[in-house]
Amino acid sequence: MDKLHQAVESFSIKQITIAGGVSANSKFRSATQEYGLKKNIEVHIPSFQYCTDNAGMIAMVAHYKFLINDFATLDVEPLVRG
Numbered sequence: 001m002d003k004l005h006q007a008v009e010s011f012s013i014k015q016i017t018i019a020g021g022v023s024a025n026s027k028f029r030s031a032t033q034e035y036g037l038k039k040n041i042e043v044h045i046p047s048f049q050y051c052t053d054n055a056g057m058i059a060m061v062a063h064y065k066f067l068i069n070d071f072a073t074l075d076v077e078p079l080v081r082g
Contacts (some may be wrong), residue, residue, distance in 0.1 A: 004035070008035075016035075018032055018044075020051070023045055023046060024051035
């Protein structure tokens with residue numbers, strides 16, 4: 001929420017949309033909606049059934065890589081974007 005508050009203040013945001021796995025967090029959903037009401041900002045949050053994360057997609061990729069015996073070595077390092 002701190003980062004959301006900073007973004008709203010820095011960029012004069014008038015609409016907020018949250019999606020993906022984080023939007024399934026009930027505390028985050030309600031806090032975002034309350035903040036939107038307080039600041040007169042439109043808040044868009046999809047129905048809970050549409051708030052999924054990438055775990056399913058990642059699992060399917062892993063499944064298909066497993067089927068073709070495509071494994072990484074133990075010295076692989078993560079590529080982090082920051």
